[in-house]
Amino acid sequence: MSDDGKTRVLADGVVQVFLPLPFKPTIINVYLVRAGDGWTLIDTGMHTGDSRRTMDAALAEHGIAPTDVTRIVCTHHHIDHYGTSGPYRDLTHAQVLLHPLEAEKAAGTATATGESDAWNARLGVPSVPPEKRMPSPSLAFGTVYSPAIPDALLADGDEIPLGGGKHFDVVWTPGHTPGHCCFLLQPDGILFVGDHLLPKITPHVGVYPGGPENPLGDFLNSHEKIKRLDARLVCPAHGGVYEDHRRRASQLIDFHRVRKMTMLEAIRKRPLTPYEVALEAFAISPQNRFQVMAATSETLAHLELLRLEGRALKAEDDGGVRYRAR
Numbered sequence: 001m002s003d004d005g006k007t008r009v010l011a012d013g014v015v016q017v018f019l020p021l022p023f024k025p026t027i028i029n030v031y032l033v034r035a036g037d038g039w040t041l042i043d044t045g046m047h048t049g050d051s052r053r054t055m056d057a058a059l060a061e062h063g064i065a066p067t068d069v070t071r072i073v074c075t076h077h078h079i080d081h082y083g084t085s086g087p088y089r090d091l092t093h094a095q096v097l098l099h100p101l102e103a104e105k106a107a108g109t110a111t112a113t114g115e116s117d118a119w120n121a122r123l124g125v126p127s128v129p130p131e132k133r134m135p136s137p138s139l140a141f142g143t144v145y146s147p148a149i150p151d152a153l154l155a156d157g158d159e160i161p162l163g164g165g166k167h168f169d170v171v172w173t174p175g176h177t178p179g180h181c182c183f184l185l186q187p188d189g190i191l192f193v194g195d196h197l198l199p200k201i202t203p204h205v206g207v208y209p210g211g212p213e214n215p216l217g218d219f220l221n222s223h224e225k226i227k228r229l230d231a232r233l234v235c236p237a238h239g240g241v242y243e244d245h246r247r248r249a250s251q252l253i254d255f256h257r258v259r260k261m262t263m264l265e266a267i268r269k270r271p272l273t274p275y276e277v278a279l280e281a282f283a284i285s286p287q288n289r290f291q292v293m294a295a296t297s298e299t300l301a302h303l304e305l306l307r308l309e310g311r312a313l314k315a316e317d318d319g320g321v322r323y324r325a326r
């Protein structure tokens, strides 16, 4: 651990950097990996003055000039992961790599709109006055989200040569986002997992307009995929590094099975809208719009998986969509 506690050397040429976030979780871990004669940065933090200063200090502390960073690989497009990719690309002239489904999302953020009335009505989400709604991402984020246009696109199973006999295996792990990727540093066996495999919390997995129909099924399959890898150390984007990725993947699979059963119980008595199920399954305040929207889309992901498993039925009319146990 460094004197100011902002970096930690995990292995020879592998540095964890703790960057501040203005919301919970309050820290994102990004990682610097040295191989050949350059460094690769995994994820970038949010584009705030605080985060930039912390990163500048981390690079200086480890004697890394900005142009020594030759590659920036990102796990997904979210603001805390990809938010500074544009400015860091300008600073370092590094090659930026991202999965195409994430590149699409990053590019669309500037023009993405806020809540959809039709979507809300369908899921049973109460309508609220415009000032109480979730703002559009561009309005909410402003300049703290400065995404690069990637120089190259990642695909499942890619090997990214890093030089010096090392490479990353790209492991596509859709679920939290459609193009989320993990990176396995070889031959070291160090697995960088972004938000897919967090040690203490489970990432948000929700159904959104125009997104994948079964993101929770994708997320669970991605955990089965992770269990087939061999790794000796897991490096998450939030929380401490740990060992035994298989154990944590199994815990997360179990967690969602239990949550799914809670929802199945809720729809045994009578058909319910996704919003009504969310109120039963999550400790949310109906006044907290962020909680309402996140919990409803997460509930819908569980209900859709139950339907695809043949355990729930969906009925839809002008009053919206309702699920019941079969």
Ligand SMILES: [Zn+2]
Residues within 6 Å of the ligand: 076, 078, 176, 195, 203
């Ligand atoms: Zn995320």
